[in-house]
Amino acid sequence: MTDSPAPRTVTYTVRVEFGDCDPARIVWFPNFFRWIDAASRHFFVGCGVPPWHETERTIGVIGTPLVDTHAKFVKTASYGDTLNIHVHIAEWRDKSFVQRYRIERANEDGSVDAIMECDEVRIFAARREGSATGIRAVPIPESIRQACR
Amino acid sequence: MTDSPAPRTVTYTVRVEFGDCDPARIVWFPNFFRWIDAASRHFFVGCGVPPWHETERTIGVIGTPLVDTHAKFVKTASYGDTLNIHVHIAEWRDKSFVQRYRIERANEDGSVDAIMECDEVRIFAARREGSATGIRAVPIPESIRQACR
Amino acid sequence: MTDSPAPRTVTYTVRVEFGDCDPARIVWFPNFFRWIDAASRHFFVGCGVPPWHETERTIGVIGTPLVDTHAKFVKTASYGDTLNIHVHIAEWRDKSFVQRYRIERANEDGSVDAIMECDEVRIFAARREGSATGIRAVPIPESIRQACR
Amino acid sequence: MTDSPAPRTVTYTVRVEFGDCDPARIVWFPNFFRWIDAASRHFFVGCGVPPWHETERTIGVIGTPLVDTHAKFVKTASYGDTLNIHVHIAEWRDKSFVQRYRIERANEDGSVDAIMECDEVRIFAARREGSATGIRAVPIPESIRQACR
Numbered sequence: 259m260t261d262s263p264a265p266r267t268v269t270y271t272v273r274v275e276f277g278d279c280d281p282a283r284i285v286w287f288p289n290f291f292r293w294i295d296a297a298s299r300h301f302f303v304g305c306g307v308p309p310w311h312e313t314e315r316t317i318g319v320i321g322t323p324l325v326d327t328h329a330k331f332v333k334t335a336s337y338g339d340t341l342n343i344h345v346h347i348a349e350w351r352d353k354s355f356v357q358r359y360r361i362e363r364a365n366e367d368g369s370v371d372a373i374m375e376c377d378e379v380r381i382f383a384a385r386r387e388g389s390a391t392g393i394r395a396v397p398i399p400e401s402i403r404q405a406c407r
Numbered sequence: 408m409t410d411s412p413a414p415r416t417v418t419y420t421v422r423v424e425f426g427d428c429d430p431a432r433i434v435w436f437p438n439f440f441r442w443i444d445a446a447s448r449h450f451f452v453g454c455g456v457p458p459w460h461e462t463e464r465t466i467g468v469i470g471t472p473l474v475d476t477h478a479k480f481v482k483t484a485s486y487g488d489t490l491n492i493h494v495h496i497a498e499w500r501d502k503s504f505v506q507r508y509r510i511e512r513a514n515e516d517g518s519v520d521a522i523m524e525c526d527e528v529r530i531f532a533a534r535r536e537g538s539a540t541g542i543r544a545v546p547i548p549e550s551i552r553q554a555c556r
Numbered sequence: 557m558t559d560s561p562a563p564r565t566v567t568y569t570v571r572v573e574f575g576d577c578d579p580a581r582i583v584w585f586p587n588f589f590r591w592i593d594a595a596s597r598h599f600f601v602g603c604g605v606p607p608w609h610e611t612e613r614t615i616g617v618i619g620t621p622l623v624d625t626h627a628k629f630v631k632t633a634s635y636g637d638t639l640n641i642h643v644h645i646a647e648w649r650d651k652s653f654v655q656r657y658r659i660e661r662a663n664e665d666g667s668v669d670a671i672m673e674c675d676e677v678r679i680f681a682a683r684r685e686g687s688a689t690g691i692r693a694v695p696i697p698e699s700i701r702q703a704c705r
Numbered sequence: 706m707t708d709s710p711a712p713r714t715v716t717y718t719v720r721v722e723f724g725d726c727d728p729a730r731i732v733w734f735p736n737f738f739r740w741i742d743a744a745s746r747h748f749f750v751g752c753g754v755p756p757w758h759e760t761e762r763t764i765g766v767i768g769t770p771l772v773d774t775h776a777k778f779v780k781t782a783s784y785g786d787t788l789n790i791h792v793h794i795a796e797w798r799d800k801s802f803v804q805r806y807r808i809e810r811a812n813e814d815g816s817v818d819a820i821m822e823c824d825e826v827r828i829f830a831a832r833r834e835g836s837a838t839g840i841r842a843v844p845i846p847e848s849i850r851q852a853c854r
Contacts, residue, residue, distance in 0.1 A: 331472070426590060486607065585771045619728075629772055
């Protein structure tokens with residue numbers, strides 16, 4: 259395994275806003291998942307995968323819904339902070355994949371604080387026939403898998 | 408342990424709205440965490456614990472920030488759905504507790520669909536001296552633990 | 557006009573949550589628009605209009621996007637508050653309508669506080685041919701206008 | 706007034722995300738207000754005004770709550786779009802000010818689309834004595850007014 263290259267990592271940067279924080283003055287945690295979802299999509303954009311409304315037309319894929327998520331909150335963040343979300347794909351499975359996130363705060367003195375870690379299982383989804391809101395998992399599209407190497 | 412009573416469960420009900428859904432027409436998953444956070448607080452309200460701005464004054468507790476969360480998404484939901492979030496405390500530890508959630512959809516025919524399951528580790532937090540946004544874990548307040556039996 | 561009946565009013569009720577509030581401990585104002593949008597749709601649901609994914613199939617209407625909004629914030633609200641949003645249609649135009657909102661807080665002593673007032677201009681929208689995200693205004697569907705009397 | 710300089714304008718840039726869009730595949734409008742609120746604060750940050758948790762300590766100001774807002778939605782936006790929000794202060798009053806926003810989409814071909822225009826009336830707020838969630842308007846702090854010239 260020594261010659262296995264490190265997986266491609268894409269970084270998504272977020273400014274924490276006043277309205278992202280709650281009365282305890284720290285980031286209200288659902289906002290972390292908002293950013294993680296954006297980082298997930300930016301990973302694919304960074305790999306050259308088109309927007310989902312295009313893939314819906316070409317290969318039927320409408321997005322990458324979440325099946326399972328596990329997150330650890332290490333330090334709190336607040337408004338004014340700049341967060342870097344480093345994303346890579348830790349594992350490809352037949353009909354799902356593991357996307358891994360490390361959120362770090364870039365401090366003004368150049369140091370970095372770990373803020374959050376998250377492992378997700380996602381699928382590639384297509385619409386279910388004859389249903390307005392139903393979706394189903396499809397095999398990992400080979401074109402996308404190649405793009406993300 | 409055979410005579411240990413079932414833990415107290417509080418149910419929080421949510422109507423899924425159009426704006427909670429994404430272009431795939433299903434609930435955008437960070438909204439589940441928004442509802443889970445509300446259900447967490449409603450559990451304590453349902454047990455008679457005062458709002459956090461009152462406990463901040465009386466016992467210094469400003470809220471119950473999240474340390475760790477693990478969620479499984481079983482079925483999708485969409486707007487028009489009514490979701491019941493059943494909450495209980497699965498474990499009390501010294502400085503943290505495990506809060507467990509089961510989200511179910513109440514269908515019009517009386518049946519129920521499992522939508523999501525979630526286990527969280529949370530702490531009771533107080534402000535850190537001399538810091539506008541720093542927080543620290545405090546031991547579980549006995550008054551709150553008693554209220555939640 | 558003396559015998560013109562009062563327009564139909566539908567009330568949508570909201571519980572303000574901890575996460576709806578910002579570090580000033582009051583409702584972060586974009587959340588009022590979140591609730592107003594839900595109240596807008598509930599007005600139509602209350603009048604018997606089907607969900608937009610059904611009207612998309614039957615009459616091509618995908619929703620009622622906003623063209624113009626004007627809101628006055630009278631008093632602040634915070635978590636623990638219960639808000640009633642009273643909605644009616646103040647005016648029907650050819651290709652748009654004015655939807656009017658009055659948000660009130662129901663206090664525990666039975667009194668009521670005015671919190672916010674809002675007037676919106678909305679249209680009924682259909683997808684624009686050959687565009688994934690383009691929309692266009694359509695004439696007010698007569699079936700919907702009749703339902704909302 | 707012919708030699709009155711143009712007011713200082715600060716631009717805040719936003720990437721529209723998948724989760725910012727609704728089932729009609731366009732930006733769900735409350736998200737525009739989320740961005741406008743961030744742009745409002747960035748205007749002050751761009752003028753050198755410290756974060757509100759610092760001004761709370763120094764001059765008692767906890768933020769700039771909204772009193773009135775009026776917005777026009779010109780064109781829809783969708784995910785993948787980059788939006789520039791141009792902000793300036795159109796008028797200073799005794800205890801309030803008018804903050805004006807112009808949201809434009811920067812298209813890939815170099816052209817620009819008007820997306821939204823918004824005029825807000827905001828105040829500078831301090832906490833009301835003896836109230837956890839009450840706020841009151843204070844006269845425009847001269848230090849802030851000078852900073853924003």
